[in-house]
Amino acid sequence: MKLQVSVDLxxxxxxxxxxxxxxxxxxxxxxxxxxxxxxxLKVVETFKQSFPxxxxxxxxxxxxxxxxxxxxxxxxxxxxxxxxxxxNDSTIQGAIAAARKYGRYVTADMISVSNRVQRAxxxxxxxxxxxxxxxGLDEQANHLCASTASELTALRxxxxxxxxxxxxxxxxTIQEVEAAGADVAAVGAAIYNxxxxxxxARRLREKINSKVKALK
Amino acid sequence: MKLQVSVDLxxxxxxxxxxxxxxxxxxxxxxxxxxxxxxxLKVVETFKQSFPxxxxxxxxxxxxxxxxxxxxxxxxxxxxxxxxxxxNDSTIQGAIAAARKYGRYVTADMISVSNRVQRAxxxxxxxxxxxxxxxGLDEQANHLCASTASELTALRxxxxxxxxxxxxxxxxTIQEVEAAGADVAAVGAAIYNxxxxxxxARRLREKINSKVKALK
Numbered sequence: 436m437k438l439q440v441s442v443d444l445x446x447x448x449x450x451x452x453x454x455x456x457x458x459x460x461x462x463x464x465x466x467x468x469x470x471x472x473x474x475x476l477k478v479v480e481t482f483k484q485s486f487p488x489x490x491x492x493x494x495x496x497x498x499x500x501x502x503x504x505x506x507x508x509x510x511x512x513x514x515x516x517x518x519x520x521x522x523n524d525s526t527i528q529g530a531i532a533a534a535r536k537y538g539r540y541v542t543a544d545m546i547s548v549s550n551r552v553q554r555a556x557x558x559x560x561x562x563x564x565x566x567x568x569x570x571g572l573d574e575q576a577n578h579l580c581a582s583t584a585s586e587l588t589a590l591r592x593x594x595x596x597x598x599x600x601x602x603x604x605x606x607x608t609i610q611e612v613e614a615a616g617a618d619v620a621a622v623g624a625a626i627y628n629x630x631x632x633x634x635x636a637r638r639l640r641e642k643i644n645s646k647v648k649a650l651k
Numbered sequence: 652m653k654l655q656v657s658v659d660l661x662x663x664x665x666x667x668x669x670x671x672x673x674x675x676x677x678x679x680x681x682x683x684x685x686x687x688x689x690x691x692l693k694v695v696e697t698f699k700q701s702f703p704x705x706x707x708x709x710x711x712x713x714x715x716x717x718x719x720x721x722x723x724x725x726x727x728x729x730x731x732x733x734x735x736x737x738x739n740d741s742t743i744q745g746a747i748a749a750a751r752k753y754g755r756y757v758t759a760d761m762i763s764v765s766n767r768v769q770r771a772x773x774x775x776x777x778x779x780x781x782x783x784x785x786x787g788l789d790e791q792a793n794h795l796c797a798s799t800a801s802e803l804t805a806l807r808x809x810x811x812x813x814x815x816x817x818x819x820x821x822x823x824t825i826q827e828v829e830a831a832g833a834d835v836a837a838v839g840a841a842i843y844n845x846x847x848x849x850x851x852a853r854r855l856r857e858k859i860n861s862k863v864k865a866l867k
Contacts (some may be wrong), residue, residue, distance in 0.1 A: 443716075445723070469716055473723055475691030496714050498735060498762060499787035500659075500685055507661070507689055519714060521737050521763050525789040546714060547737050571715035573741040 436613045436643050439463035439492060440636065441601065441623035443572075447474050447481060453627055458486055460636035462647060463515070465492040465621060476511040483512030488649040490514040492621075496544060498522045502529030509537040517542045517567065520554055524561060531562045540564040542599060546571050551586065552593045559594045565619070566590060570602030583608070584615040591616035606635070609642050652829045652859050655679035655708060656852065657817065657839035659788075663690050663697060669843055674702055676852035678863055679731070681708040681837060692727040699728030704865040706730040708837075712760060714738045718745030725753040733758045733783065736770055740777060747778045756780040758815060762787050767802065768809045775810045781835070782806060786818030799824070800831040807832035822851070825858050 440461045442450045447470070454464060464486055466478045471493065479493045493513035497504040501518055508516035518530045520543040527543065534541045542565040548554045555566055568587055570580035583600050590598055600612045601621035612620050622639060629635035640647070656677045658666045663686070670680060680702055682694045687709065695709045709729035713720040717734055724732035734746045736759040743759065750757045758781040764770045771782055784803055786796035799816050806814055816828045817837035828836050838855060845851035856863070 468714075469720055469723060471691075472687055472711060472720065473692055475687075475693075476689055477691075495688060496712075498684075498712050498714070498760075499789055501789055503788075504685055504688065507685060519735075523763060523787060523790055523795065525793045525795065526787065529789055544714075547739060571739060571742065572719075573715055573717055573745055574739055577741045579739065579741065 436617055436645055437462040437619045438636075438640055438643060438647075439465050439599070439601075439619050439621040440626055441465040441467055441494070441621045442470060442627065443467035443623050444627060445470060445473050447478050450478065451481065451485060453632055454482070454486065456633040457626060457636040458489065460633075460640040460647065461489070463490040463492050463619065463621075465494055466513075467623070468494045468496045471495065476507060479508060479511040479513050490650065492542070493517070494544075497526065497530060499526055500529070501526035502533050505530040505533035505541065506537075509533060509539050513539065515540045515542050515565070517544045519543070520545045520548045520558060520566070524557070527558065527561050527563065534564065542567050544569050552589055555590050555594045559596050563596065565597045565599050566594065567599040567601055567621070572602075575603045584611045587612065587615035587617055606638055606642060609639055613643055652833055652861055653678040653835045654852075654856055654859060654863075655681050655815070655817075655835050655837040656842055657681040657683055657710070657837045658686060658843065659683035659839050660843060661686060661689050663694050666694065667697065667701060669848055670698070670702065672849040673842060673852040674705065676849075676856040676863065677705070679706040679708050679835065679837075681710055682729075683839070684710045684712045687711065692723060695724060695727040695729050706866065708758070709733070710760075713742065713746060715742055716745070717742035718749050721746040721749035721757065722753075725749060725755050729755065731756045731758050731781070733760045734779075735759070736761045736764045736774060736782070740773070743774065743777050743779065750780065758783050760785050762790075768805055771806050771810045775812050779812065781813045781815050782810065783815040783817055783837070788818075791819045800827045803828065803831035803833055822854055822858060825855055829859055
């Protein structure tokens, strides 16, 4: 399983400071949606330039203009872009076409999908590369998320594509996320809100069965 | 009915050039989602500084972190921010709380909502200010949108809050949009792709029953 750090801070300067502390322990660096909207896609460009041997994940949460927004993210240097799984199939197809053109990946964020197993099968057929089981920040704040592990197990039984889990994962839950079949665990607050983000990232890494691999 | 120009260009410089040509004919200036993601919220700041007597609409298309993203948009100078109607109620409540704090407005974008009348009623109860009936760019490209006018009529019968219509509106359809009960018509391509954007905006304005009013 790969470890992804979700950078939900609002300034690029803070983000780079955090990433310098934790980058040795992670495989994927995520530019969070609010950070992209605040600062623009220069965030993704800067992440890729600063950390060229890491995968960069642009959490675009695209709902429309799938081809255009995916191309914007890939041109900025993203390896992954996200589309909302609730979006129109034509939006998803546009993002997938852009990913194939650039040799990159599309992750469908399953937030607010009601029939997850059915939609997961549709998305796999459309050609999505990753499904992200995502408990949003607002859902976390309101205790609205079901068990990530049991939801992952259900998706793992339904599709063969890669699965990512995000939302509230911490040192106590990361091992059950891996055991339930996640290929990526995205961790935000448990790293960036920790007293020592580096120490937190190091401990999260120790709990999973993979070493960090550089891209090059 | 108010006229909104949707700026779906990808550079702030092009956007300002377009707006200088058309601003006299419109009430509301919209910073499109791809433009915000490309350049960041400085787009909204620049629009507000450049056109202080116009309403500024930030098409944030928020799906999570409703309070945070709305506050970001309002701090940048937006009068309106958008949330996706398909998002979790807690996300919508967060955005509404921020709008009340800043004395601004939340527009719920109805894109990809399956049961529109029911969801419109829910959103009105939650305290959303505007509903936007939106045929997305990808849906337009694939001819997937039903009649805007008949959908508006259905919503107008279901809720009392303000209605906005967006997606594919042009000189031939703007009058039926107004007749069906829209309070705002958002026009993008019919203005920015026209040979003369100013002339197109002027003709659109002539077809509706309202004069431009300055804010101050």
